[in-house]
Amino acid sequence: RDGIFANVSSDNEFSDNRFRDLRFAIHYMYVHDSVVSGNVSLGNHLGYAIMNSNNVRVENNLSRGDRDHGIMMNYTNESEIIDNRIEQVSEKCLFIYNSHKNIFAGNLFSGCGIGVHFTAGSERNQLYGNGFVGNQVQVQYAGTSWVDWSYNGRGNYWSDHPGFDLNGDGIADAPYRPNDAMDQVLWRQPAARLLLGSPAVQLVRWSQGAFPALLPGGVMDSAPLMQPVDPKITPWKEIQ
Template sequence: MKGFDVGINLRLSSNITILNNVLCDNKCGIKLESSSSVVISRNTIVNNSQGILIIQKENNPLSSENIISENVIKNNEDGILLQNSNSNFICRNIIEENRLHGIRLENSSDNAVAENNLNANDFGIVIYGVWPNYELKDRIMKNKVANNKHGICSFQTCNNILKDNQMINNEVDFEVSAHELLYMINDVDTSNTINGKPICYVVNRQNIEVSGDAGYVAIINCSGVVVHHLNLADKQGVWLAYTRNSMVTRNILEHKKYGIYLFRSFNNVISENIIRNNSYGVYFNDAYNNSLLRNIVLNNNIGLYFGGPIPFRLCSNNTIHHNNFINNTKHVDDIHRSEPFSALAINTWDDGSEGNYWSDYKGLDENGDGIGDQPFIIDENNRDNYPLMNPVAFPDLENNNELISWTEPLPIKRIVATAVLMAILLVFVIIYFKKRDNQQAAILENFNNP
């Protein structure tokens, strides 16, 4: 079927099978409108504006319980698009080279997307919530998503389940985008991998460590988390959202859009990381009262960025010193420079005696104390009053083997037990010496008073 507005069009239909068709060069290959229990299988759907479109129209029933399986869907604008369609099953399709989406679930819930092969699309799989329906509960399982610009993306949705998906060599493998905490709460476990490394998607946890070999790290609504000794060099970085009192330390973060992204997070410490060759080294979005200490920020397009897509974000009262800012296209940028109605980002750039090293600092050090005689001016509201003339030395940090081979810290129970034993030993030592001193005093008294 070729050259039609719609190759196959079903409206208010049910219990129909569409099998072994070739649909090409149509505006829409197959369209189901308010239809249910339709099987679409073993079709070749090529060069259409939309490959398969399943929608609800006006006040008609939802399209639901349809099965889309074992089709070849290629070179369309959208491969499979569901709008207001629930409880459908999309499985074992080959979906490749579509110019927009491989699979897009829009305002559609309780769908299962499983065992599909998505290759070289703009977006592999997108789950998209539209007000007021954000709680979609879609299940994305055992898909292979490779060589797309965007792998698996969740935009403004929550309570989705992702398990056993492989993301391989996508420009952005995995992305969750939301402006509120609710829409970040998804079940994404470590069975999902990026180039063979597990996704670490941590939600509502306290006092844990994240380390080892990860492909992506998101820390959401957590406190007391330590993210350390990771080598994240596969396009994904560390994302902290609604997180406080946590630490990101001694990681290598390179070749990403964002090395570290802080969203509505505060009182965190970013220390002793190598952050290099990213679009943004560290991105502060409504993030305040954080500390950035002793990091190497190298060869990024923008070293530090303060702001976000929504005006009036607060990105002030962060403390930044003893970092090396080297050969970034722009060391620091601020949304206020392009959005004058946004909140000013006013931060502290030294500890009162020493600041940061800036590779393009032009000042002098006439007294030879290692501190520049003139401040390093960032903008009219921010300055490093004590710029360092030489980079801060981190010999162990720059040794990659040292960074990624490390000793597991002692468990807290062992630390407590050791402290208790030391305290008991100290008590015995004090008692012993006090008893000895009393004995010596008694001997002296007897000697002086025979």
């Protein structure tokens, strides 16, 4: 069922493994102070499931063509998700559930149904230096808290952000909201999608883009990057 399953342990390191056609590639339950690095997950139900764990470093892994999630963080805190490439996942590149004080940096989330879905009070995480490229929905968040995904003047790259950089510093001149109040309505009332093209909806979205601070709640990137993020992985990991 699972390529690697670790339960109630610490100081583990699982590196440079390859998994295909399984339930989970790597599954952590109550695992602390451990490392998952350089692994490849191809066509599994879920790539890297980190659950009820603390201080785990997930670095330089590949998830390609997994079905449910590339990475899932469930009740996991104070961990680092760094320089991973998550692409072509049918459902979600990254799912964060009731997880706090984690750092997500340098990752590429590409070609997924949803780039990042976070819920159940998972606002207290840092996300910066990541690339969101060609996902059908970049961010799913239906909460009412205001979340800024930038750190020290550096945010994330968004392929659907038509930003300008007049001073050439690599940071877009205007903030970007990958989701808005209409997204909250759509997730709660899917039938409202029938109104997406209506003038009223377009007016609401235009106003949020022009005056993002007027409508609280949702994700804002105050320092969007102009260039895409491209985590480097070793050549053998690119082999299907």
